[in-house]
Amino acid sequence: MNFNKYYFFLSMFLIINIFISCGSDIASLIEEDAEPITYKFGYEESKYVFEEKKVGRGDTFGDILEKQGIDYPLIYEALEKTKNDVNFRVLQRGKPYTLIFTNDSIPSLKAFVYHPTIEGYSLIQLRDSIFGKTFKKDRTYKDLSASGTIDNSLYLTLQEQSIDPLLTYYLSDIYAWTIDFFRLDKGDKFKVIYTQAYVDDTIPVEITKVKAAYFIHKGVERYAFEYETDSIKGIVEYLDQDAKNLRRAFLQSPIKFGRISSRYNLRRRIPLYGNRIRPHRGTDFAAPIGTPILSTADGTITEVSYTRANGRYVKVKHNNTYTTQYLHMQKANVKVGQSIEQGDVIGWVGMTGNTSGPHVCYRFWKHGREVDPFRQKLPEAKPINESLKKKYLNDIVLIKSQIDSVIIKNKTSI
Numbered sequence: 001m002n003f004n005k006y007y008f009f010l011s012m013f014l015i016i017n018i019f020i021s022c023g024s025d026i027a028s029l030i031e032e033d034a035e036p037i038t039y040k041f042g043y044e045e046s047k048y049v050f051e052e053k054k055v056g057r058g059d060t061f062g063d064i065l066e067k068q069g070i071d072y073p074l075i076y077e078a079l080e081k082t083k084n085d086v087n088f089r090v091l092q093r094g095k096p097y098t099l100i101f102t103n104d105s106i107p108s109l110k111a112f113v114y115h116p117t118i119e120g121y122s123l124i125q126l127r128d129s130i131f132g133k134t135f136k137k138d139r140t141y142k143d144l145s146a147s148g149t150i151d152n153s154l155y156l157t158l159q160e161q162s163i164d165p166l167l168t169y170y171l172s173d174i175y176a177w178t179i180d181f182f183r184l185d186k187g188d189k190f191k192v193i194y195t196q197a198y199v200d201d202t203i204p205v206e207i208t209k210v211k212a213a214y215f216i217h218k219g220v221e222r223y224a225f226e227y228e229t230d231s232i233k234g235i236v237e238y239l240d241q242d243a244k245n246l247r248r249a250f251l252q253s254p255i256k257f258g259r260i261s262s263r264y265n266l267r268r269r270i271p272l273y274g275n276r277i278r279p280h281r282g283t284d285f286a287a288p289i290g291t292p293i294l295s296t297a298d299g300t301i302t303e304v305s306y307t308r309a310n311g312r313y314v315k316v317k318h319n320n321t322y323t324t325q326y327l328h329m330q331k332a333n334v335k336v337g338q339s340i341e342q343g344d345v346i347g348w349v350g351m352t353g354n355t356s357g358p359h360v361c362y363r364f365w366k367h368g369r370e371v372d373p374f375r376q377k378l379p380e381a382k383p384i385n386e387s388l389k390k391k392y393l394n395d396i397v398l399i400k401s402q403i404d405s406v407i408i409k410n411k412t413s414i
């Protein structure tokens with residue numbers, strides 16, 4: 001409502017200006033004296049004092065208002081009256097908010113405005129009439145393309161082009177089952193068509209999705225097209241150029257980002273042990289302490305335990321064939337017997353047990369034998385049925401030609 005008022009005043013101001021510009025001498029005198037009326041969050045800037053602040057650790061709406069001398073009954077009343085219009089239950093630490101005070105000899109708090117992003121704000125007016133409102137700018141969307149040649153990592157290639165790092169996240173998510181992102185080769189190439197959201201038509205706020213992607217790794221071309229495979233349940237998957245699901249029963253890695261610091265190697269020699277062969281039957285992923293560890297597939301927790309060598313660890317039985325284990329955790333997030341889904345956080349990276357640095361040691365059993373998951377042909381997710389496949393291959397013709405026409409950037413051409 002207040003925002004409408006803002007526009008009302010703004011248009012009034014414009015009308016007055018037009019009037020002045022074709023008016024008398026008196027009017028032009030007024031024009032010289034008249035300061036343009038400006039508003040912030042719907043409040044006239046000259047009539048109020050705006051104090052910009054940031055949410056501190058553990059700050060709540062109640063705390064902030066109490067510090068301004070607002071009594072609890074008023075806080076309660078304000079929250080009750082506005083509960084359908086604003087939600088201040090969780091204020092994110094470090095996000096900006098504004099206190100609006102009356103410009104009197106004794107200033108009093110008129111309103112509280114929380115504006116965590118440039119996309120909008122939520123406001124409670126505390127004086128005169130109590131009301132709340134949430135204002136959100138309209139988004140517009142545009143499909144954009146990006147491409148690159150890997151020199152070091154996907155992240156760095158996209159960073160060099162100043163593209164939102166969220167795109168790295170989306171791509172690694174789409175290809176999590178089919179491409180080992182820890183083992184990309186120099187010269188691997190990719191293309192992507194994604195949707196970018198804007199406010200005020202020009203300010204980018206968020207990449208909302210990837211519509212199509214293309215990756216060439218080890219000479220193998222892999223397309224990925226976003227496709228609704230179940231319109232009733234609203235399930236959206238990424239399928240390749242042959243309508244194969246890019247999802248596998250197992251994730252390639254139990255952590256989203258990090259690097260493989262030691263691979264499965266039965267002939268590993270360690271200087272610390274007199275250069276004797278100490279087989280390494282796991283894959284180590286180095287990552288900072290506290291990094292979430294994900295279960296690589298659906299399953300049931302069979303062990304949550306601690307030993308001197310393993311530190312804190314979790315074991316997951318996926319089915320009668322596969323079992324995985326995750327070692328050196330800082331903390332586990334699951335209990336024995338619990339059912340989990342692929343990608344669920346089962347613990348956090350630590351350095352408990354026999355380890356020299358923070359990492360997760362990922363172990364993989366097939367039919368009770370420890371194997372290297374990267375050398376296994378892992379089972380695919382359920383394929384789509386024949387009639388849907390036909391429809392799919394028809395539906396992707398346009399988007400495929402679009403991504404095919406994207407010219408891949410070389411490192412030198414920015």
Ligand SMILES: [Zn+2]
Nearest residue numbers: 282283284361
């Ligand atoms: Zn290990």
